[in-house]
Amino acid sequence: MARDTVAVTCWPQELRLRDTFTIARSSTDTEEVLVVRVEAGGVTGHGEGAPVAYAGESVAGMAAAVQDHGADLLGHDLRDLEGIARRLRAWDGPQGAKMALDGAAHDWAGRHAGLPVWRMLGLDGVQPPTSFTIGISTVEETVDRVRRAPGFEVYKVKVGGPDDLARLAAIREVSPARLRVDGNEGWTLDGVRELLPQLRQLGVEMIEQPFPRADLDAYARYRELPDRLPVFLDESCTDLGSVAPAAGLADGIVVKLAKCGGIREAHRMVHAAAALGLRVMLGCMIESQLGIAQAAQLGPLADLVDLDGHLLVADEPFTGLGFSAGRVVLPDAPGLGVTPAEDR
Structure with missing residues (x-):
């Protein structure tokens, strides 16, 4: 699979909550996550990442990291989930960005194989x-x-x-x-x-x-x-x-x-x-x-x-x-x- 056939895009997604959600640290009526989409070989996969606020992460920072490094981290073969995982572990980017990229790769691989990821x-x-x-x-x-x-x-x-x-x-x-x-x-x-x-x-x-x-x-x-x-x-x-x-x-x-x-x-x-x-x-x-x-x-x-x-x-x-x-x-x-x- 040629590298230039893998396309990576991402966008923030606001989630409006049914009720105000309060924990010991904070309260919120909305949350924002990052959605990543990968396309290759006629197959599309989606993944989502949530920021860990107490670790200093933000959706904006996650999006910038995916835009700058996502294609290199995913590599040329989205079926190579272990290889992708090794590169993500070695990367010092936001954990939420890793979650989104990893999820998109798994979704793509499962759709490519015609199998649920759990299978x-x-x-x-x-x-x-x-x-x-x-x-x-x-x-x-x-x-x-x-x-x-x-x-x-x-x-x-x-x-x-x-x-x-x-x-x-x-x-x-x-x-x-x-x-x-x-x-x-x-x-x-x-x-x-x-x-x-x-x-x-x-x-x-x-x-x-x-x-x-x-x-x-x-x-x-x-x-x-x-x-x-x-x-x-x-x-x-x-x-x-x-x-x-x-x-x-x-x-x-x-x-x-x-x-x-x-x-x-x-x-x-x-x-x-x-x-x-x-x-x-x-x-x-x-x-x-x-x-x-x-x-x-x-x-x-x-x-x-x-x-x-x-x-x-x-x-x-x-x-x-x-x-x-x-x-x-x-x-x-x-x-x-x-x-x-x-x-x-």
């Missing part, structure tokens, strides 16, 4: 139930959002506000679903120690990133508590190199394509975690169905799934993913299995 990875496509995320809000708004999102086996509740326990108790009054909490680095060790009995009583099954990344002492001391809940590291675990250190601090890791740079790197992280006895939750940023489809290809390998970012979006620019009985359903269509709602 190309040797998987069955069946996902664990996904959690549905409830951002920080008032008790009343929290209950309203749970009632407007029925049918989920698990709710993941963002915490770090003044009414954390009241909100969790209110959810428990209206739903028997399992509960997970996400501190986004906003809790302290003393605070968690005080909350643990109530969290257990309310049926919370795990805590995601309760303490700041740099507070290694808090994680080490937390592990000494006899009644602790499992902790999964999100912000502390960004790529393959951070998996081994996580084994000494937590019970599991959260793998997000936006942090690690794409399907290939996430695949390596999942297997490394399993070798170290760590559980894996496959997570996401706020993304469209395109970005969620990229992560969902690896869903069958995960212990837990938190792939609900597209369910928070009001205007969906890509379609094709299904949802049934609290699970994301991957289509049998080639590639990532999703298509633009409107052709550009």
